[in-house]
Ligand code: NAP
């Protein structure tokens with residue numbers, strides 16, 4: 001089997017660190033690995049497969065000689081740097097929103113649309129974390145009953161806002177426990193400890209936030225069906241890790257909760273946890289560090305005679321929502337002889 005020269009761009013960040021861990025844990029065939037970040041991190045050592053690797057400065061030339069680079073540096077830097085990597089022949093799997101809606105860029109969730117990958121598309125986009133876990137669950141239901149409409153409310157953990165988001169919840173909670181004045185909000189709009197914030201990313205002209213519109217637009221592209229209507233409300237919650245979602249779907253064909261459970265149980269990447277009588281349902285605390293997307297609370301909507309179901313999805317936002325899906329894309333490139 002061939003081994004590959006890999007780079008992680010943004011290796012010191014919340015997502016970058018998990019990317020390295022996923023490459024290790026999935027035994028990705030690696031010849032060499034480069035960790036790249038800003039000048040703040042030059043010289044820092046990170047461990048990979050038991051070896052110390054020194055972080056190097058990201059430049060436009062860093063992609064030379066690299067086969068595949070996993071990017072997690074935000075959209076501005078990605079827009080600027082990814083084309084140089086691609087021009088040097090490197091596949092870029094980018095975690096930001098920079099390229100997601102570009103019609104020349106595949107937007108891929110490994111269980112849903114792996115066949116959108118091909119040799120000529122060097123830049124590949126990883127979807128938003130909230131979209132990924134939702135479409136993993138929607139796909140088998142859509143294939144069976146054709147989803148017409150989705151209404152989703154998210155409960156997104158602070159790690160979605162990076163290391164600074166994690167620190168902000170931790171520091172506010174520690175101060176509260178010591179009866180001290182809580183540090184001022186910085187990463188979030190308001191205090192996040194003991195609160196919920198119904199704003200993720202900035203507001204757009206239609207009253208939805210950018211995060212909410214990402215869920216609408218990305219779902220249509222990944223599922224390859226522009227007719228699916230999606231209305232999202234995205235909420236930040238004081239949870240460290242794993243995003244949860246309350247999802248309502250209306251389908252063209254009838255779809256009973258029993259059928260939905262059967263379809264979801266057979267689907268790749270999903271575990272159905274749905275035994276209300278023994279209090280079994282997905283929760284963020286138990287999804288942390290797991291590679292699975294959990295679905296539970298599956299029931300028929302009692303408020304309508306239309307074909308409508310409602311359910312609850314939980315997944316680790318840093319893993320399936322980011323690092324794991326990126327590594328699964330790289331694995332698909334290898335498996336399909338694209339890389
Ligand atoms: P983070 O914890 O703040 O990490 C940011 C990373 O980017 C760090 O490694 C940082 O390096 C690096 N970086 C920042 N400015 C740089 C520069 N000028 N040159 C080189 N490297 C630079 O953020 P994160 O949570 O890992 O997220 C990073 C990005 O991933 C986000 O902005 C977003 O676009 C994307 N993301 C996607 C999802 C998703 O839904 N799929 C989820 C979360 C994040 P230093 O340590 O040197 O500063």
Ligand code: 3JN
Nearest residue numbers: 074075095096097098128156160161
């Ligand atoms: O807040 C979350 O839970 C997910 C955040 C994702 C994110 C954060 C900063 C910038 C993104 C993203 O992946 O859409 C971006 C971005 O690249 O726009």
